Amino acid sequence: MRAVGFYEHSESLDVLQVLDVPEPTPGPDEVVVQVHYAALNRLDDWVRRGWKGLELTMPHILGSDMAGEIVALGSEVSGWEVGDRVVANPGKWCNRCEWCERGEHSLCVEYGILGEHFPGVYAEYVAVPARNLVRVPDDFPLEKAAAAPLVYLTAWRMLFTRAGLRAGERVLVVGAGGGVNSVAIQLAKMAGAFVYVAAGGPEKVQFARDLGADVVYDYREQEWWKEVYRDTGKRGVDLVVDNVGEATFPYSLRALAKGGRVVTVGATTGSRSNADIRLIFWKQISIVGSTMGSQSEFRAAMRAVFEGRVDPPVDSIWPMEEYRQALERMLRGEQKGKIVLRIKG
Numbered sequence: 126m127r128a129v130g131f132y133e134h135s136e137s138l139d140v141l142q143v144l145d146v147p148e149p150t151p152g153p154d155e156v157v158v159q160v161h162y163a164a165l166n167r168l169d170d171w172v173r174r175g176w177k178g179l180e181l182t183m184p185h186i187l188g189s190d191m192a193g194e195i196v197a198l199g200s201e202v203s204g205w206e207v208g209d210r211v212v213a214n215p216g217k218w219c220n221r222c223e224w225c226e227r228g229e230h231s232l233c234v235e236y237g238i239l240g241e242h243f244p245g246v247y248a249e250y251v252a253v254p255a256r257n258l259v260r261v262p263d264d265f266p267l268e269k270a271a272a273a274p275l276v277y278l279t280a281w282r283m284l285f286t287r288a289g290l291r292a293g294e295r296v297l298v299v300g301a302g303g304g305v306n307s308v309a310i311q312l313a314k315m316a317g318a319f320v321y322v323a324a325g326g327p328e329k330v331q332f333a334r335d336l337g338a339d340v341v342y343d344y345r346e347q348e349w350w351k352e353v354y355r356d357t358g359k360r361g362v363d364l365v366v367d368n369v370g371e372a373t374f375p376y377s378l379r380a381l382a383k384g385g386r387v388v389t390v391g392a393t394t395g396s397r398s399n400a401d402i403r404l405i406f407w408k409q410i411s412i413v414g415s416t417m418g419s420q421s422e423f424r425a426a427m428r429a430v431f432e433g434r435v436d437p438p439v440d441s442i443w444p445m446e447e448y449r450q451a452l453e454r455m456l457r458g459e460q461k462g463k464i465v466l467r468i469k470g
């Protein structure tokens with residue numbers, strides 16, 4: 126079957142290629158899904174570059190998000206049939222450890238992600254554990270379903286489980302083009318928050334407004350941490366979502382109200398911060414980390430998507446052979462929402 130991946134790690138995109146690899150067979154508790162659409166994530170870029178300790182079987186197939194149709198069932202799978210339309214939680218967990226017992230799947234000692242530690246979904250067929258599946262309603266387009274799993278799962282846990290977002294709170298989302306940030310705007314609005322966004326350039330400002338943001342600053346023109354402080358009557362916001370990292374974290378702390386919290390699921394611009402610790406204790410700020418999410422959070426997030434309470438933003442759809450060009454668009458930061466690959470011809 127055809128798949129997209131690489132034989133060796135590299136900073137360069139030249140190692141990316143369309144692979145010819147064997148089709149997977151399902152383990153006892155797995156199904157094989159014929160992938161119709163898949164979606165790009167930042168993770169693709171980290172995995173191709175590689176890091177110390179990451180040891181993958183080569184060739185490695187990329188991709189974490191997909192939607193498709195079940196074509197084969199493992200011997201112990203029940204409740205699913207060939208032909209069912211599905212999405213899968215991109216996380217994999219052991220189901221045995223202390224954290225799995227608590228239902229905290231993304232804290233599992235063996236936690237990994239499809240396309241990161243395991244073969245990914247940029248392939249005509251992929252084997253996934255049946256316990257990861259959620260059914261896609263008949264009338265819901267698979268290209269939109271494919272755009273949803275990783276970002277809605279991540280944003281759901283980040284906002285509701287970890288940061289405890291409540292109706293009426295003021296939220297600032299730093300950045301708007303990327304997947305998690307754009308759907309965090311939608312989910313925060315869905316939950317009844319008042320949402321401020323710092324976005325880069327007129328197009329991203331408009332995109333954030335279209336997603337439902339109440340107030341949008343252009344960070345190329347405005348010192349957003351000062352603007353938001355002024356616009357909240359020198360109070361600050363209850364919650365800042367900062368996945369930008371090094372470049373913005375000190376300012377995010379300044380934008381917070383007393384007793385506020387900042388939540389992070391990533392650090393696009395770098396992972397070191399010289400945050401002012403005096404601000405943290407004086408304002409009694411909580412710094413909250415989050416990553417991916419559990420199957421129950423995945424179900425809740427997908428329910429919101431499939432019931433139309435939030436709408437996965439799709440930037441563009443590319444044939445799988447043009448993965449490199451699609452990735453280049455993402456790496457240039459031009460996308461508004463998710464970049465989708467068409468896998469099934």
Ligand SMILES: [Zn+2]
Nearest residue numbers: 219222225233
């Ligand atoms: Zn576990």
